[in-house]
Amino acid sequence: MENAENNINPLFSFTLSKVALAFWLSTSSTSYAAQNISSDDKSVNQYETELERQRILLAKQGEQIEALTRMVNALMANSQATGADKNSNKSPNKGTPYNVAGTNTSTAKPKQPMPSQSTTRNVAQNKPVGQAPPKSANTIDASAIPELGDTFSGVLSGKGTFVLEPSFGYSYTDNNRVFLDAFSFIPALVVGLIDLREIKRHSFIGSISARYGITERWEVDLKVPYLARSDSQRSRPVSIGVSEDEIFNADGHGLGDIEVSTRYQLNNPKDGGPIFVANLVATIPTGTSPFDVEFMQSTPGAVFPTELPTGSGYVSIQPSVTAIYATDPGVFFGNLSYGYNMDTDEEVGNVDPGDSAGISFGLGVSLNERASMSLSYSHKHVLKSKINDIKIDGSQLDIGQLIIGYSFRYSPSTNVSLSLAVGVTDDAQDTRLNFRLPVTF
Template identity: 30%
Template sequence: MQRNAIPLVLCAVLFAAPLCARAAVGSKPPEEGSVASVYQQQNALFVPGQFTLEPGFTYAYSDSNALTLNGFLALGAIFLGNINVSKVTSNIETFSLQATYSPTDRLQLGVAVPYLMRQSTYESVGVQGSTTQASEQTVRNGGQIGDIAMLLNYELIGQGHAYPAIIWNNQLKSPTGRSPYGIQLQTQPQNNNLSFPSSLATGSGVWSYTTGLSFIQTTSPAILFGSLSYTYNFERHVPNINSQPPSAGGDVLAGNLIGIGFGTAFAVNDKMSLTFAYNDAISQETRLRPDGGAWQNVVGSNANAAALALGVSYALNSHTTFVTNVMVGLTKDAPNLQVSLKVPYAF
């Protein structure tokens, strides 16, 4: 499995936006669009009969460097052997469309459809055996649908003066995107140190179910929020699990994931709000089992993607909100930079 397919799952952590609010202070957010936007971002705003259509765009950039030493250290200071320096740079543009509907003041149903365009550049030294000359190879996909998700959010407890609102969040994601399993690795003819995939994945390749709780509490002038989630990936049989010939079918058990997040938001005025948050997603190793064989761990497939986020939302009117978000990765598994824009419209 490609390591650079991991950010596809991790890049799904984005901020939504807002509309109108309901009820009184202490149990529900006030009517200001800026505060309602924060509640909407945390899946904590339920307006009976309201339908929301939310187009969005996200750009994610990441790079990684690797140094491989094949030799030995002589006299405790001189390295004798081959040195290979490689770099991978990835750019992912995601166009998304999410639709939600609240049949009651506690229940929200929705569906989210992503469309991804990816480009990765692989660099390595080793041209004609040289340890100084480098070459590169760029792999692109022309755009393809990602994993479609179905959403269900339910308010377990409404916010009170002494306790936060608690929302139960559920997501079922289907493997509609291009699977990372079975993608073949190729070697550049002039540089046998440079290997690259024949195509790029746009999905996880397996069915997954995410469940968790989010919490939100108004403590004027700030709003506090947090979340805890768990993603379970279902075992799935795929026709090819090898990245090199020959083809071999087998079972895939992608690593499950724990997600945590917390932050605070401030309503600058009745239209604009600022959000500061920390998000972390920790996944286990993926396991593969060839037909007739035993389970094997995919080395290096576990990840810890932590990021800091800054968001700004602006309520254009009672129906439309403009939401931007910038995330900066804190660990090597998180994208270096992720910028998103969403414009929800409520009917």
């Protein structure tokens, strides 16, 4: 507005100067004409004629002054309108005064000083302008994948990134079993021992894992667990004259089996296709082996462990392949795995735990920039175990679980993840709850 006024003042001054010059010329010419008439002693008619000519000249000059005045007023009006448009573009309310809450204020307010160009530039730089660029098709929100089975968790860390992840898990199993140590001649006649047993098992697993990104596409992981288990078994042998149930409690705690794993991203698609990651997990039997646990016989045919194992007792190697496909706002993921369990020599002979094959798949959805959830299903089939190359009947297992996961990004370097797994097969744990807190350095 100040610039507009500065541009008008010179024009207005020039116009006034021109008007004053015209008025001075008309006055001078009138005086000069009067002197000539009086000096030459002209007649009255000539004087009136000259006076009429001067009056006409003054009328024309007055019209010119009015025209110049209208032109100046128009220039001033256009300058004021231009300044108002510029001010309306700087505020969203187009010149109408609003208070903080957005309510229209009808009372007049004193004018505020106009901000300088440097102040306006700084304010514009501090405010977001335009629309954020779209995410790349290869960008995957790691928080949308809280956990995918036991062999893959989230996406790769990245070169030079160190992730420390403490976790705590709880699982509960309630199972009713019938043990038959008898001979059946016909379906209604059984000679021998029939043991009806109810087992309730509580397991607490605390672990700490460290993950480091060697390159952008390769990382290694080390996981050290600690287990605490408690079993309550109620047994009632049949046909041996025992009228009361046998209740036996056992527990065990200690270091679990240490896991060493590595992951490598196989491809880096440019057109937004799926990403494939190869995983390899090795389990070292550092926990208490089930073959080292002592058993005791409570009643004829009822045998219970004196303590519970914290490890598997054998070396396991499990390769797998994970596929991840990002489609805003969700992430599809799946995993195929095969577990090779090495045989071990124990007092009972050469024990082959039996290999396993697993599949899992699911969908992760980002609710907003900080929260996400996932829904997945995991199924593992365990082949029959062998002792001295003889298959053990009843050792074949099918473990199916439905997993619901939640994740919250507490800070740029810390995520909070919670997953709930519900068993859908008889061999699976009834409930498994897992809490993870990965911290990135």
